Amino acid sequence: MFERLGAFLAVVSMAMFAQPAFANTSAKLIEIKGEVIDTWCYFSGVMGGEDAVIGSAHHTCALWCAAGGIPVGVLTEEGEVFMVLKYQGEDVLEKTDTLMEVQSDIITAKGMHYVRDGVNYIVVENVIANDGIQVLNHEDYGSVPPNSFPKNYQ
Amino acid sequence: MRILKSLLVTSFMLGMSNASLAEEDWEGPFSDGSTAKTFGFQEEEKALFTGKVVxxxxxxxxNCADNCGNGNRLIGIVREADNKLILPIKNSQFSFNGPMEDLLPYCGMRVDVDGILVGDAEVYGSKFYMVQKIRESGAAEFSKANLWTKAWAKRNEEAAKKKGPWFRKDPRVLKQIEATGYFGLGHDADKNYAAENQ
Known part of the structure; x- marks a missing residue:
């Protein structure tokens, strides 16, 4: 009996210690509403303040960065940024049009939320609404960076 | 306004260092031994560390994929010193390039990386990484993290033959601009802006 108990405990303890790192990361289904943004320009301040690197002013640059493989985020009204791990179940982030088409748009989405080391991540499973571009800040900032709008537009 | 615009373009495209910042402004807990370039980005600090590419x-x-998703998933580095998941969001190039091409060859491997952490962790929850150099841990030489543009040219052979930087001729970018204009609001918005500002 003690041999069986010992074997059982050994298996249980091995299973406990064999748990992968993700066991510490809890996930929950959430709904968020926010703008699809270019995270490098937003976090680094390379182009200026937060208000200038969102919306219509920064739209072309957001396209450049998304096409360039810079991770895309969703910036909520509360100022939280959720790094997008997947979008509508698609496992491809960098090399398709899916995320390009929603750059700068305000979306409402449901998805699985993970937090690790202070960073919010989301697997966007369902986009409930897309309100398009709502931040019309090109009227204040022009194009950011300035060379993202042609010098001699025809 | 024009001067501000010029400064923005110059600082972004050339990646000029901000000479007004003292060296200690770029120091952080992982700065020792780093030879990373600094640029005066928000809350920037040098960071040289060892970790596993994941x-x-x-x-x-x-939910795992072979070879870290072959370039289709975000790639991070679990820093050995504190088990923290560091998210690289930029390589060392200055034309809107991400870090995927530089990290993917090291999927699952122990690496040394040098670069800068940017962003206000108190506001954003964490800093984010610009990887400038990478090597398999312990290797003699670092490689510059600058592979993105060449990889793009390989994927877009026809576009790459045209003049100009990649982002002005990328088919996916051009497709979106063709559809909704430079501000994403339609071509009338572009025309109105040009009429008022050019």
């Missing part, structure tokens, strides 16, 4: 989705959820 598929972020796999690390968070257990």
């Amino acid at each position: 598929d972020v989705m796999c690390e968070l959820s257990g």
